[in-house]
Amino acid sequence: MPASPTAIAALLESGNVVNVDADGACHAEHTGNTPPNAEAPAGAPKRSWKPWFPVIDYDRCTNCMQCLSFCLFGVYGVDDNGHIQVQNNDACKTNCPACSRVCPEVAIMFPKYSSGPINGEPVSESDLQREKMKVDISSLLGGDIYSTLRDRSAKAKSRFSTERSADKALTERQRCLDKLQKEGMIPAEVLAEIDLSNLPSPEEIQRRAAEAAAKGQAALDANQQRS
Amino acid sequence: MPRTIYCRCAYAQIIPGPVKDAHLKNLCESGEAFDAVPDLCEMAANRHPKLKEIAQEEEVRIVACHPRAVKGLFTQAGCPLPATADIINMREQTAP
Numbered sequence: 001m002p003a004s005p006t007a008i009a010a011l012l013e014s015g016n017v018v019n020v021d022a023d024g025a026c027h028a029e030h031t032g033n034t035p036p037n038a039e040a041p042a043g044a045p046k047r048s049w050k051p052w053f054p055v056i057d058y059d060r061c062t063n064c065m066q067c068l069s070f071c072l073f074g075v076y077g078v079d080d081n082g083h084i085q086v087q088n089n090d091a092c093k094t095n096c097p098a099c100s101r102v103c104p105e106v107a108i109m110f111p112k113y114s115s116g117p118i119n120g121e122p123v124s125e126s127d128l129q130r131e132k133m134k135v136d137i138s139s140l141l142g143g144d145i146y147s148t149l150r151d152r153s154a155k156a157k158s159r160f161s162t163e164r165s166a167d168k169a170l171t172e173r174q175r176c177l178d179k180l181q182k183e184g185m186i187p188a189e190v191l192a193e194i195d196l197s198n199l200p201s202p203e204e205i206q207r208r209a210a211e212a213a214a215k216g217q218a219a220l221d222a223n224q225q226r227s
Numbered sequence: 228m229p230r231t232i233y234c235r236c237a238y239a240q241i242i243p244g245p246v247k248d249a250h251l252k253n254l255c256e257s258g259e260a261f262d263a264v265p266d267l268c269e270m271a272a273n274r275h276p277k278l279k280e281i282a283q284e285e286e287v288r289i290v291a292c293h294p295r296a297v298k299g300l301f302t303q304a305g306c307p308l309p310a311t312a313d314i315i316n317m318r319e320q321t322a323p
Contacts, residue, residue, distance in 0.1 A: 012265045119318070
């Protein structure tokens with residue numbers, strides 16, 4: 001007798017791996033994690049974390065360390081042989097695919113992203129051209145995009161220092177988040193978990209950016225020494 | 228006969244429900260043994276031992292999403308898929 005697709009779907013949706021044999025008999029085993037919309041079985045942990053993390057396409061990756069230099073949350077690291085790898089999945093910010101946008105080789109995927117090539121769709125010639133354009137813009141800005149951004153930030157600081165307001169900034173963040181939610185970019189349950197009063201300050205973001213850039217440079221230097 | 232693995236993508240709504248249901252129904256009616264997993268991404272993130280077991284099969288067919296992403300997930304979990312793995316992409320299909 002064939003297995004029931006509805007019964008199997010229910011087991012899967014509550015976090016079970018299901019083995020179906022040729023006779024239609026099902027054997028279920030809980031993975032230990034329960035998807036957000038399901039009831040966790042007694043004793044099993046309930047996780048709200050959506051499996052959102054970067055996946056590196058090593059057929060495309062050139063080990064340039066741009067992702068390591070860019071990520072503010074310490075998701076990336078290098079292995080003992082100096083190869084870039086994803087080391088801290090849980091630190092990745094749900095629905096943020098920013099590192100994939102800085103990868104010049106279109107080698108970073110987020111399988112649960114809505115569109116390609118970030119979601120793993122084959123990389124087209126136009127995707128590569130777009131990445132090349134980004135690199136060219138970086139060169140036009142003097143080759144060091146970070147220094148250009150720092151200069152621009154310094155100028156902006158003096159311009160905005162007179163009108164700085166923490167309340168205004170929080171309202172603006174809320175407005176942007178609402179807009180993103182309406183456009184379907186952030187699920188309601190993710191938005192509900194964001195503590196607006198606890199977002200990192202601009203200074204903290206700058207500190208993390210400098211730390212990430214230093215990590216990337218150190219990895220590049222180490223690789224250069226190796227070769 | 229290849230070992231078939233079906234991914235339900237339980238943590239996100241990126242594959243239309245009717246497409247996932249249709250594939251599951253076909254597998255149930257095929258009379259072949261298969262494994263169904265809640266979410267390959269979640270299992271790769273946690274390096275679930277089942278992935279290693281799957282990757283060691285001589286012939287494997289995976290019903291999930293974009294092949295580049297599926298291969299990347301297995302590689303990142305430390306158990307690369309064999310080059311012969313057949314990956315069926317439910318993201319590119321509409322409900323029958």
